[in-house]
Amino acid sequence: MIASPPASQAVSLAIEAAHKQFSGNNDGKNASYIPYLASVPSHLFGIAVGFIDGTVIEVGDTSYEFAIESISKVFTLALVIEQIGAEALREKVGADPTGLPFNSVMALALHNGKPLSPLVNAGAMSTASLVQGKDAEDRWRQILNMQSRFAGRRISLSQEVNQSEQTTNFHNRGIAWILYSSGAMYSDPIEACDIYTRGCSTLITAKDLAIMGATLANGGINPVTKERIVQSANVPHILSEMMMEGLYTASGDWLYSVGLPGKSGVGGGILAVAPGKLAIAAFSPPLDEAGNSVRGQLAAEYISQQLKLNIFAPG
Known part of the structure; x- marks a missing residue:
């Protein structure tokens, strides 16, 4: 109780x-x-x-x-779990701690390219690639809308933050390609990285x-x-x-x-x-x-x- x-x-x-x-x-x-x-x-x-x-x-x-x-990862997780179900998300992304830093490549290498958790960068990009939509912009709008519904007001993208992030996210792009090569990325990898980055911005x-x-x-x-x-x-x-x-x-x-x-x-x-x-x-x-x-x-x-x-x- x-x-x-x-x-x-x-x-x-x-x-x-x-x-x-x-x-x-x-x-x-x-x-x-x-x-x-x-x-x-x-x-x-x-x-x-x-x-x-x-x-x-x-x-x-x-x-x-x-x-x-990275708090955005919670709300993208919420969106995807609503769309595909908890078991499908666990099977495709995972539900275990990595024990390594949030942007670790080693964590992927140790687990055959599986991200383990939707709350680390690899898993968050994999989760973003699972958003059900007709195209990249539709998937992005759904992520932004989910954040807004949770907050109870319209949340906006900061172009300044996004530009700062997109011009420095080379490491995440590399992780996205590793996910793609191991079958743990479910859309174009650079598209998923871009949508994930916007969600953080x-x-x-x-x-x-x-x-x-x-x-x-x-x-x-x-x-x-x-x-x-x-x-x-x-x-x-x-x-x-x-x-x-x-x-x-x-x-x-x-x-x-x-x-x-x-x-x-x-x-x-x-x-x-x-x-x-x-x-x-x-x-x-x-x-x-x-x-x-x-x-x-x-x-x-x-x-x-x-x-x-x-x-x-x-x-």
Whole structure:
């Protein structure tokens, strides 16, 4: 049985304390391999919590629009799992952690070209190639529309972020060809890489991310628009993927300390989902070596502990 969500006052106190405690943390650094991300002010820090009734509590820089980056993988996964089913996705892409960095070629080599997880770059491109559509632009529109439906507002592509990404994504293009050669790419590989890159180049806020996460916490129904975005039967599959690979090589440490399905992006976003209760979203650009927001992780851990959200803890 899922306990009731924490009271709003307790959440307010927890996120305000987390913001105050970790704002001065200067560990980590912005992602530098994508020029746009390197230019984002590193002092920015916002935390938002979205409840399953649609309430959002915020503190800090929660209205700043940042690049969604790898958090987008969750919503492309949601789109494809709705279209082809959970078992087909697991068979074609996988449902296991790689134990290696998110852009690892070695992970593919060790598993005969199979990507293992839709939440690493290889698996995300493979997943993007499975979007059902009449052409590349139709598939891209569906990905963008899915992000917008999760957020409850129209999400837009940043041409500046996309240009910065497309001109530096040679490594991903190489991975796409490896996938194609091993039979794990289901459309033109460069087309899939392009669509995947665009999906990472949209702009969201911490408030948007809190609502997107709350949609998963709410069994697939957006708590603001009341629209069903994902079948309830598919939500556990999405959350399990987040549990295993959501923070890449730090996923185990994340579960150990936070105890919630999560997802990070090198744009500085962090998402944690407490099923049946709420979602925690944080934004802060400086990253650790694994590519995860330093302040975001600290805030999520603190809030989870203060509100007793760890799903592994006894009720």
